[in-house]
Amino acid sequence: MMSTAPVLDVQGLTVRLPAGADRRHAVENISFAVKPGEIVCMVGESGSGKSVTAHAIMGLLPREVSAIAGRVLLDGEDLMKKSPAALRRLRGDRMAMIFQEPMTALNPVMRVGEQIAEVLAIHSDRDEKARRGRVLDIIAAVQLPEPARLIDLYPHQLSGGQRQRIMIAAALVLDPDLLIADEPTTALDVTTQAQILRLIRALQQRRNTGVLFITHDFGVVAEIADRVVVMQEGRVVEEGAAASVLRAPRDDYTRMLIRAVPSLTPPARPPVTAAPVVLATKAMSKTFTVGGWFAGRHEVAAVKSVDLSVRRGETLGVVGESGSGKTTVARCIARLIAPSDGAILIEDTDVARLGTRALRPHRKRVQVVFQDPYRSLNPRRTVGEAIVEGPVNFGAPRPAAFARAQELMRLVGLAPDALGRFPHQFSGGQRQRICIARALAMEPEILIADEAVSALDVSVQAQVLALIDDVRRRFDLAVLFITHDLRVAAQICHRIAVMHRGEVVEEGPTVQVFGAPAHPYTRALFDAAPGKNFSFGVEQQTPPSS
Amino acid sequence: MSTEPALLTDAAVPAPRPTNLFAGLARDWAVLFGAAVILVMIVIGVGAPFLGTVDPTEINPTFRNRVPGTEQTIRRADGTTATYRHWMGTDSLGRDVYSRVLYGARISLVVGAAAAAISIAIGLVIGLVAGYLRWLDGIVMRFMDGLMAIPAILLALAVVSLFRAGIVSVIIAIVVPEIPRVVRLVRAIVLSVREEPYVEAAIMTGTPTPLLLIRHVLPNTVAPLIVQGTFVCASAILLEAILSFLGVGIPPDTPTWGNIMAEGRGLFRVYPHNIFFPGLCLALTVLAVNMLGDGLRDRLDPKLAKRM
Known part of the structure; x- marks a missing residue:
């Protein structure tokens, strides 16, 4: 850029945090210019x-946080003295x-x-x-x-x-x-x-x-x-x-x-063709009725006649923007809500219409990892209680369930003796690991990851993604991976289904969908992906030695 | 490349747990004041017979309407005499107001505590069920709306004329209009908590509905209900006094603060002490309960505190 005087010049800015925070300074001696x-x-x-x-630059710091050193120059005037x-x-x-x-x-x-x-x-x-x-x-x-x-x-x-x-x-x-x-x-x-x-x-x-x-x-x-x-x-x-x-x-x-940062170029993955289909939806629809006794009713079709199938050991990515119906698909398959129409086949059983009691034996077979790691564990219960809840519900003796929980903790990369701790003692990524352990404790056949890595920082995201892929392979799980993030989808999915306004507009092997998107919406979606012209996730060249 | 290096060994995150509830409460002077006054009232109610009182219902026609501090010489059966000082004077039937006020604390506290406990117990169950079972919600809530439309005093009149005047009738009359308020509170909490992913995760792990409600939903209602309970308690104490004062509550021979005031009403201009002392106790107790409730609310439910 031109060598004009900067509009903003931050010199040695230090902002102190209140006592009891996890570190003393929010920012320490930082300098940069715009x-x-x-x-x-x-x-x-x-x-x-x-x-x-x-x-700090805007002078909008909360009262208990204060800038204690440095200068913030806007057009040469020190804002900290104003x-x-x-x-x-x-x-x-x-x-x-x-x-x-x-x-x-x-x-x-x-x-x-x-x-x-x-x-x-x-x-x-x-x-x-x-x-x-x-x-x-x-x-x-x-x-x-x-x-x-x-x-x-x-x-x-x-x-x-x-x-x-x-x-x-x-x-x-x-x-x-x-x-x-x-x-x-x-x-x-x-x-x-x-x-x-x-x-x-x-x-x-x-x-x-x-x-x-x-x-x-x-x-x-x-x-x-x-x-x-x-x-x-x-x-x-x-x-x-x-x-x-x-x-x-x-x-x-x-x-x-x-x-x-995951690359937009999907790695070559051998397609899963031999394994049996464990999950299939046939013309599944979900319509929500909005309105009540007195207000006018109208219907919103969130999911329109969706056909999906996932084989054992396969990861199917469902990608789309907010409001595309991808989470509604997940919630229907998990039977947290009932679809309005169509069938959900888990192996050969149609669970779309089952009542609470008849559904119970099928609950074990489908497990969900949710998006928000801070809300998906009950803050008042230890992580051990969270993991053993399911097996104990289905009649496992508690000591055996706890022993299994310890194994699962090790499997997801956490210390087995942390079972007695509460969720707030773990970071976001660790909590997502615990949620995966909780899902695995049920010995499911199908794992639904509903934006499971979207709330995580990119470095932690990569680790959790690797873990999901690892447990899929280890337990031969069918994974339904719901995400808005094309990069993540490219890295983990065998096949991709693109959803738009409640419909699956395109479906196919990841390499094919990413390489030659057929539907105009898919093309628009890929076109909008930020940084698409820059290849991430590969080893960058080493810095010049000078 | 790991930024979570301590994965297998330790949970690296320090616990940003909200500070210990009771340690915080002890520093809050409003809570301390409220709790202290309530404690004193409980001691007074329980220990009334041992605090220099006489029989609160004993009528003495020769010693009526004496001002506070008047001394009376009592001749005992064996011929000896003793002096008894009426600290708060006597009423128009010659009963000792001090004794009546002390015994009256019992009724107020029992009515307050019972009304709070019963309305919360019933409201909690109805609210949990209405909030969780959606098909019941409409029916239950319209019924609750109907209940809320009944004025407590009208209901008290009806209950007392149907059954007999007494503490049970009064508690029923107070509890019935309070239940819908508790139900609404619990239902609102259930409606928001049932959307939490951890509740959905529990559904996915096959937790039966009753267990789900008790384990994952109920704990969220405890703090708001403690707060609501104190407000029910305060309004019940006040309502009992009002009902007794109007003569539709507890029979007039039973010493309650409302009854004492009702009795003193006729000669209020000449002998204000008959109303002053029970009134003071009533005001202090209700203030204390409300301050305790406010303090608990600020501590337990910061969001609510900002809203009100």
Whole structure:
């Protein structure tokens, strides 16, 4: 980039955490700069101090957390010396922020136009008419349709992507010098994410805004970054131009992170053809009825006539965006809900219509690993109790069940004597291992992983994926792997079914679906995958020795 | 390449467990005050016969309407005399107000505790069932809405005229309108907890429904119910006093705070002590229970505290 003066220059910033936190400083002595017209991606795993840095720059740290050292220069002025009132004047005007969750960042009882106009009213003396004109301009600039109509809608009437565009509009309406984006696309679908990334890129270039873009996703980094700052446990471990950091990382941690990002190129996997089909759905549908006694009823078809089959020892990936019906498919097969129509064959038994009692013997055969490791274990019960609950329900004596639980703990890579501990004493990845152990304790034939690695950091994700693949092989399980993440699907699945609006639009061997997607939606999905032009998951070249 | 190096040896995560509940409570002065007052009231109620009281129902026509502190010389059967000081005076029938107030604490505490325990026990069962069995939900909740529409005083009048006036009738009259409130609370908790993945995981492992409710759902209701219980208790104590004061509660010869006040109502302008002392005890007790409840709520249910 050009050698102009930076808009943001952070020098030796240290933020102290309150006593009793897991470390003393949220960030320690970090320095980096953002130049005008440049996108700097700050990347790291959860707890690395990315968000704290952003909040420290904006002067939005919670009261019990305080910046104790360093300087934060915005256009050469030290923000840490400013009064709260002066900072308030700068926020929105010369620096602005977009947050991860556009629903909670917008006021639900205020029209979106008013929310953008509020920024103008506070920071400028335009009259109401001028403000409205400016709001219409910026809404058009973020490529939202029909600005004149949209301006009078409430946030809940917009989609997630539209809301995030409104957030961007509110952030950019006063042409700030610095835009901080804190995981702005993490809550969005991949196709929406691609659009938002393009939009941020286009606006930022036109206005020469300096952007600090916080993300955990190296795909996004590859897509958008000019320069990269890699954070680990509150320290900057590596900083440099995007191309050099991604292709030739110098730091071991960066190298590990990049290597852990699953590649979009599926490895060659021999197809499973000989093994018997243990799970098959025949024209399975699920329709939800919305409404009640007095409100008008209407029906929502979440899943429309889905045919899937999984063989023993095979992993079938079901991929799709939110609302595509993939989780409903999983919940029907697990019989947490009953399908409205069609059949679910587990070997030769149709379980679609079975009542609670008749279903009981089949419960053992299908087990689920859920997405959120923090909610899938009862916080009040020890992990041992969680693992033995199922076998004991089916009549296993407790000592035998506990002995088996110890074996399973070892199998999933945890200490067998940790059975007496409570879930909060484990990390997210460890909890997901415990959930896998709990599922295996039932000796199932089918394992459903419903976004089982989506909440995990990329390095932990790789380990849990390897574990799922390992137990599939070891126990000859049929695995139904539900995910929105194409990279993950590419690595673990033998076959892929792509879902869109409740239907399976394409199905086939992973290599074929990834190599030559047939359906337009599949092509759009692959096209939107961030960092698709950059090959992750392979050994990068070693850094030049100089 | 592992960032979880301690996998096989140790769970590396330090326990960010919320601080010990009781240690926290002991530092909260509102909770301390509430608990202390309630403890004192319990001691008074239980120990009433040993705290220098006389028979609270004994009528003395020659010693009516005396102001607090008046001394009376009592001649015993063997001819000796003793002096007894009426710390809170006597009422219009010559009964010792001090004794009546102390004995009255028994009724208030029993009614408060019983109403809380019974309404929570019944409400918990109905709420768990209504929240978990969806087909029952509509029927049960509309019935509960109907119950909520009955005013407690009207119900008390009906119960007392159907059966006989007494502590059981009063408790029934108080409990019935409280049950729907508990049911709603429990149902709301069940509805949110049943969506938790750990409950679904328990369903997947074949845990029978009753066990599922007891093991995974019920523990989530304990903290809110303790809090709700204190509020039921406070309002029950108050309602019992109101019913007794109106003469539809516990028979007037039984010393209860409401009865004492009802009795003192006629001569309130001249002898305010008849209403002042039971009123003070009533106010203190209800305040204490409410403060205890508030403190427990802040500690046990921070989300609720912010909302209210």
